[in-house]
Amino acid sequence: MERTNRGRLRELFRAEGRGAGDLLFLGAVILLAAYGVVCVFSASYYNAEVQYGDALFFFKKQLAGFVLGLGAIAAVSFLDYRKIEKCGLPALIASLLLLALVFVPGVGKTNYGATRWLEIGPISVQPSEIAKYAFVLFTARYFSKDPGRMRTFVGVLPVLAAGGSVCLLIMLEPNMSVTMCVGAVMIAMIFLAGLSPKALAAILVPVLLLVPVLIAAEPYRLRRLSAFMDPWVSPKEEGYQLIQSLYALANGRLFGVGLFHSRQKFRFLPFAESDFILSVIAEETGFFGIVLLFALIGFIIIRGYRIASRCETFYGYLLAAGITTVFAVQSALNALVVSGCIPPTGLPLPLVSAGNTSLVVTMAGMGLVYSVSRHRRGG
Amino acid sequence: MILAITFLFCIFLGRFLYIQLIWEEELHYRALDQWTREIPVNAGRGAILDASGELLAGNRAAYAVYARASAVEDAEGAADLLAGFLGDRETLLRKLTDRSKSEIVLCRRTAKEVVEALAEHEVKGVYYARNDERVYPYGALASQVIGFTAYDGTGTTGLEGYYDNLLAGKKGEILFETDLVGVDLKGAAAAYLPATDGLNLRLTLDVRIQSLAERVMGRVLGETSAKAVRAIVLDPRDASVLAMVNLPSYDLNEIPRSDLTLLNSLSRNRAVSDVYEPGSTFKIITAAADIEEYLRGNKRALDPMRHVFPSARTRTVDGTTIRCWSDHKNGKHANETLAEALNNSCNPCFVDIALALGKETFYDYLAAFRFGRGTGVDFSGESIGMLLPESSLRDCDFARIGFGQSIAVTPLQLACAAASAVNGGKYYAPRLAAGVFSDDGVKEEFAPVLLGRTVSEEASRILASMLEGVVRDGSGKKAYIEGYRVAGKTGTAQKYEDGVIAQGKYVSSFVGFFPADAPRYLALIIVDEPQGSYYGSTVAAPCAKEIFEGIIDIMKIPKEDTK
Numbered sequence: 001m002e003r004t005n006r007g008r009l010r011e012l013f014r015a016e017g018r019g020a021g022d023l024l025f026l027g028a029v030i031l032l033a034a035y036g037v038v039c040v041f042s043a044s045y046y047n048a049e050v051q052y053g054d055a056l057f058f059f060k061k062q063l064a065g066f067v068l069g070l071g072a073i074a075a076v077s078f079l080d081y082r083k084i085e086k087c088g089l090p091a092l093i094a095s096l097l098l099l100a101l102v103f104v105p106g107v108g109k110t111n112y113g114a115t116r117w118l119e120i121g122p123i124s125v126q127p128s129e130i131a132k133y134a135f136v137l138f139t140a141r142y143f144s145k146d147p148g149r150m151r152t153f154v155g156v157l158p159v160l161a162a163g164g165s166v167c168l169l170i171m172l173e174p175n176m177s178v179t180m181c182v183g184a185v186m187i188a189m190i191f192l193a194g195l196s197p198k199a200l201a202a203i204l205v206p207v208l209l210l211v212p213v214l215i216a217a218e219p220y221r222l223r224r225l226s227a228f229m230d231p232w233v234s235p236k237e238e239g240y241q242l243i244q245s246l247y248a249l250a251n252g253r254l255f256g257v258g259l260f261h262s263r264q265k266f267r268f269l270p271f272a273e274s275d276f277i278l279s280v281i282a283e284e285t286g287f288f289g290i291v292l293l294f295a296l297i298g299f300i301i302i303r304g305y306r307i308a309s310r311c312e313t314f315y316g317y318l319l320a321a322g323i324t325t326v327f328a329v330q331s332a333l334n335a336l337v338v339s340g341c342i343p344p345t346g347l348p349l350p351l352v353s354a355g356n357t358s359l360v361v362t363m364a365g366m367g368l369v370y371s372v373s374r375h376r377r378g379g
Numbered sequence: 380m381i382l383a384i385t386f387l388f389c390i391f392l393g394r395f396l397y398i399q400l401i402w403e404e405e406l407h408y409r410a411l412d413q414w415t416r417e418i419p420v421n422a423g424r425g426a427i428l429d430a431s432g433e434l435l436a437g438n439r440a441a442y443a444v445y446a447r448a449s450a451v452e453d454a455e456g457a458a459d460l461l462a463g464f465l466g467d468r469e470t471l472l473r474k475l476t477d478r479s480k481s482e483i484v485l486c487r488r489t490a491k492e493v494v495e496a497l498a499e500h501e502v503k504g505v506y507y508a509r510n511d512e513r514v515y516p517y518g519a520l521a522s523q524v525i526g527f528t529a530y531d532g533t534g535t536t537g538l539e540g541y542y543d544n545l546l547a548g549k550k551g552e553i554l555f556e557t558d559l560v561g562v563d564l565k566g567a568a569a570a571y572l573p574a575t576d577g578l579n580l581r582l583t584l585d586v587r588i589q590s591l592a593e594r595v596m597g598r599v600l601g602e603t604s605a606k607a608v609r610a611i612v613l614d615p616r617d618a619s620v621l622a623m624v625n626l627p628s629y630d631l632n633e634i635p636r637s638d639l640t641l642l643n644s645l646s647r648n649r650a651v652s653d654v655y656e657p658g659s660t661f662k663i664i665t666a667a668a669d670i671e672e673y674l675r676g677n678k679r680a681l682d683p684m685r686h687v688f689p690s691a692r693t694r695t696v697d698g699t700t701i702r703c704w705s706d707h708k709n710g711k712h713a714n715e716t717l718a719e720a721l722n723n724s725c726n727p728c729f730v731d732i733a734l735a736l737g738k739e740t741f742y743d744y745l746a747a748f749r750f751g752r753g754t755g756v757d758f759s760g761e762s763i764g765m766l767l768p769e770s771s772l773r774d775c776d777f778a779r780i781g782f783g784q785s786i787a788v789t790p791l792q793l794a795c796a797a798a799s800a801v802n803g804g805k806y807y808a809p810r811l812a813a814g815v816f817s818d819d820g821v822k823e824e825f826a827p828v829l830l831g832r833t834v835s836e837e838a839s840r841i842l843a844s845m846l847e848g849v850v851r852d853g854s855g856k857k858a859y860i861e862g863y864r865v866a867g868k869t870g871t872a873q874k875y876e877d878g879v880i881a882q883g884k885y886v887s888s889f890v891g892f893f894p895a896d897a898p899r900y901l902a903l904i905i906v907d908e909p910q911g912s913y914y915g916s917t918v919a920a921p922c923a924k925e926i927f928e929g930i931i932d933i934m935k936i937p938k939e940d941t942k
């Protein structure tokens with residue numbers, strides 16, 4: 001049973017791997033992150049000049065994150081991924097602690113009405129970005145140790161508990177979008193591990209039922225939801241962000257206004273360098289720019305799953321597939337938000353949006369996937 | 380897994396395509412609005428000139444001073460500097476720092492020299508927009524006709540209001556590309572959409588005749604202590620208005636804006652907007668109808684040459700007795716023909732005519748002469764007068780209409796009807812504007828509009844010669860000018876207040892024209908509530924004479940052999 005899904009993936013990618021690992025995958029990841037640095041500069045220089053008096057403020061930070069990320073990739077790539085197998089549980093516990101630490105006054109930092117950051121000296125870290133990957137590490141380790149676990153409900157329970165507690169802590173920040181993201185990853189992991197569709201449904205239905213409850217719990221979510229239906233009902237408040245994103249997209253048309261020529265980034269579009277960087281990219285490079293960008297992202301995802309399917313260890317498979325899923329889910333959710341398909345939530349476009357925690361951790365995660373591709377022959 | 384992700388990718392890529400390809404236009408249009416801030420560029424308002432190009436309303440160059448607080452770099456410094464030109468520093472500073480509006484008016488209007496001096500300092504965030512001041516070189520002259528503009532320069536009353544769409548021109552804009560809070564973007568050029576100046580309006584009014592008429596009427600107003608005086612001078616050939624006088628008046632350069640009741644009263648063009656009972660001047664219309672009907676062979680019409688009216692002072696209609704103003708004693712008003720009835724202004728004769736023609740025929744003439752309807756003048760707020768409805772008309776009221784009672788008309792209606800009766804029977808819509816032209820040579824003449832025919836040329840000729848007799852031999856003697864064929868008809872009407880005759884309140888009037896055989900000038904004189912003498916023949920007719928003499932002088936019209 002657990003082999004069927006994996007088997008399907010295998011059929012999809014039948015090509016042979018090489019000892020050097022999947023360099024195309026690695027190249028695509030680095031290319032995307034580098035493109036992100038350029039986009040962050042373009043989207044942020046005006047706002048950075050006005051707010052910080054330094055047009056390169058965000059650019060420098062992102063560049064530093066990119067270099068750090070490259071270091072992380074290098075470090076992780078040489079590491080045999082199997083060596084970190086045992087880190088699963090400690091990683092989960094550590095990230096849960098970090099998540100909890102956010103609520104400690106003086107350490108946690110509150111921005112835009114949510115406490116999502118840890119401030120340690122000059123560095124601020126977003127623990128939820130780490131927790132996503134820690135959860136993947138834990139789940140991969142847990143299922144690969146005893147593949148029989150997913151056959152019983154009791155066996156799946158610890159994964160649900162781990163995912164649930166991560167979700168709960170993130171939800172308390174509050175950060176609904178990352179919660180949804182972790183939830184989606186959790187379900188994907190269980191699915192990737194080979195749970196029967198029936199059992200999957202048994203988990204999925206209660207989770208889906210929980211969504212309306214969660215929305216009703218916070219009044220701002222309801223307002224955002226209605227703003228998403230028709231943003232012009234409250235163009236200055238809830239609808240503002242989406243309207244500005246739509247204006248940016250519309251201004252880009254098919255071919256874009258040209259790199260660095262966005263009109264909306266002149267403070268009209270909030271979070272232009274982070275969560276809504278895709279709006280600026282859409283404005284500057286047009287629809288075809290978006291297609292090319294998602295071709296690159298899609299390529300990374302497909303290569304990621306290909307690496308997973310070719311891996312000979314179950315752990316490696318779950319690890320690579322899990323990390324790829326985190327990346328895929330985040331990319332898709334971000335694009336859905338920016339284009340107004342789902343209500344606006346704060347979720348970065350991985351590897352592209354400004355935000356060092358996300359960038360470094362995602363690059364490190366991608367490094368792990370690459371490591372899986374390198375060490376497929378029993379190294 | 381891959382299927383699920385492909386599905387999501389397709390959803391948002393489809394959405395991107397929809398927004399960027401289809402919805403794009405509407406969204407872009409909305410977005411444009413938030414990307415720019417604009418400073419208006421006012422168009423130069425067209426001038427108003429008289430028939431010969433004399434300036435009646437023009438502009439004095441002035442500017443409005445604006446600030447865009449978000450573009451101001453040094454508010455304190457700017458306030459210091461501006462205070463030297465525009466006054467109160469604190470108010471200026473408050474405005475310079477008020478970011479609640481995208482642009483704010485620092486000074487609504489200041490002289491060109493001030494702005495030129497200011498502009499040299501190149502204060503960041505301060506802008507100038509043309510905002511000319513309207514000036515009226517002739518002050519009070521024809522003030523109700525010309526009208527005035529509001530503070531923002533739009534025409535509100537008179538011709539300034541009626542022709543505002545032509546005079547106003549089209550505003551332009553300077554568009555600044557800004558960020559969210561209105562800060563100018565570096566390197567972004569300001570787009571300049573130039574204003575289109577308004578067209579100049581040339582009137583039919585002749586400033587010389589207007590001044591003459593105002594002078595004459597002004598003197599009468601003083602001499603008779605009348606409540607008000609009005610006069611219309613028009614060219615009967617096409618109903619071009621040469622002068623239109625309403626006194627008392629006011630100076631257009633010093634409009635009493637603080638006293639609205641007074642302003643409304645003074646600025647009302649009563650020659651067009653107010654009605655009065657015309658009295659005997661209306662007999663022109665009754666006579667015209669009779670002559671025309673007789674010529675057409677209507678058996679009921681009275682022969683204008685040979686019919687002799689009964690000499691009795693009274694007529695009894697519907698049991699009501701209608702009297703002549705004269706006592707008919709000692710052979711007065713005896714055995715009159717139509718010409719003599721006009722000379723004597725004998726009321727019973729015109730009762731006879733009205734009753735002989737009958738309501739239906741007579742009302743057809745009233746309609747043709749445009750009583751109870753608009754004259755079609757190019758002026759807002761024209762009254763159509765008051766005409767009793769034909770269907771419910773009592774004979775006694777109808778009989779009175781024959782000599783100008785039980786009917787209310789505007790001065791313009793009467794003047795135009797009289798013009799039509801003596802110009803060969805053509806009714807032209809009266810007009811105040813002759814055409815428009817722009818400073819760069821575009822030109823349009825407004826052609827006279829013939830609204831219809833009232834009487835035949837022959838009837839018109841007969842009537843005119845009878846009216847010439849009125850001035851030569853009858854009640855209009857005081858309008859007689861040696862060597863010129865002046866014709867006319869007097870009128871003295873009692874005023875009604877709340878439906879009852881107001882004792883001692885009269886409207887004295889006179890309609891005159893010359894030359895009688897080919898009228899070039901027609902004047903209607905109205906003196907409202909003169910004190911002392913109140914007969915049209917003694918109060919109003921001399922005014923017409925004086926105005927005609929003035930016109931003869933101005934136009935250098937030679938004497939002709941009047942027999």
